[in-house]
Amino acid sequence: MRIWLQHGGVTCTSASPNLPPAHRFSVAPMMDYTDRHFRVLMRQVSRHALLYTEMVVAQALHHGRADALLGFDLDEKPIALQLGGDDPQLLAEAAELAQRWGYDEVNLNVGCPSPKVKQGRFGACLMAQPHRVAACVAAMGEACRLPITVKHRIGIDDQDSYSELLHFVDVVAAAGCQRFAVHARKAWLEGLDPKQNRTVPPLRYELVHALKQERPQLTVELNGGIETLEHCREQLSRVDGVMVGRAAYAHPLQWNQVDQQLFGDHSRNAVKASEVLRGVIPHAERWCSSGGRLWPIARHLVHLVEGVSGARYWRRQLSREASERSARPDVLERAARQLEERGL
Numbered sequence: 031m032r033i034w035l036q037h038g039g040v041t042c043t044s045a046s047p048n049l050p051p052a053h054r055f056s057v058a059p060m061m062d063y064t065d066r067h068f069r070v071l072m073r074q075v076s077r078h079a080l081l082y083t084e085m086v087v088a089q090a091l092h093h094g095r096a097d098a099l100l101g102f103d104l105d106e107k108p109i110a111l112q113l114g115g116d117d118p119q120l121l122a123e124a125a126e127l128a129q130r131w132g133y134d135e136v137n138l139n140v141g142c143p144s145p146k147v148k149q150g151r152f153g154a155c156l157m158a159q160p161h162r163v164a165a166c167v168a169a170m171g172e173a174c175r176l177p178i179t180v181k182h183r184i185g186i187d188d189q190d191s192y193s194e195l196l197h198f199v200d201v202v203a204a205a206g207c208q209r210f211a212v213h214a215r216k217a218w219l220e221g222l223d224p225k226q227n228r229t230v231p232p233l234r235y236e237l238v239h240a241l242k243q244e245r246p247q248l249t250v251e252l253n254g255g256i257e258t259l260e261h262c263r264e265q266l267s268r269v270d271g272v273m274v275g276r277a278a279y280a281h282p283l284q285w286n287q288v289d290q291q292l293f294g295d296h297s298r299n300a301v302k303a304s305e306v307l308r309g310v311i312p313h314a315e316r317w318c319s320s321g322g323r324l325w326p327i328a329r330h331l332v333h334l335v336e337g338v339s340g341a342r343y344w345r346r347q348l349s350r351e352a353s354e355r356s357a358r359p360d361v362l363e364r365a366a367r368q369l370e371e372r373g374l
Contacts, residue, residue, distance in 0.1 A: 328352030
């Protein structure tokens, strides 16, 4: 992947000034989905939501090109870099890089249940090693001034009691982590694939609520099964923040009132699909002018229009034209005009 915007080497001494102290709404990190193009799309939908990168493996960052793994558009901020790994030294190195590249926070993945991640001895399997996670958090905190946060499950396999969850959080909090994004399902590391682990284990919101109640000094965000703004508002009466994943990707325009309803920002009306698309076009022009193809951007945009007459035709036409190797941003210009003509 070619990167058209690089700002490595610029030291940032603090987080973005518009970063709220508690992230009332964030879009969960998702492999193969929350790339820089989708983040640009979601930034058109919400000015305030915290956006996450896909998980970047610390070891890959140590051996690979930082520009390819860390590059992002400044318009994406506030943005968090999610890291995967279990080596405190490598994670500290990655956290220091995150600060130099201008990220607003660093998040450690302790929730991914995929066999590949488990083989690398990180992700959800680290819930069985809270002191290892604490050592990683401490090393990352010493390496940079950014907030170090952890995203994790409520448990794994048969280690799923509330007391075990509380022990994990307490050990990691003592190492310096003050914000926890908790996926309210446990992970079965044997017998379920990653897709099944997102749906089969039951949601247990009551454990996350209890965690917040018993550890009020910590910032606790709830992840898992949240699909509507109404559901977000309900949960925000019990926790500090909500994190939405697949529902944000599959239905991005459904969240076009997040800023007004969850952040109290009434400075603009709910954005339309055509406005989101037009907001992405400058990014597409820069990307394509540097040699990038249009399809990696357009593949996210097809989810913008749904539930209206002609939506399927519009999506099919955009997919066909944008997937051509020679496709340029004028494809998006035509698609935007079509939406504007229908008031969408």
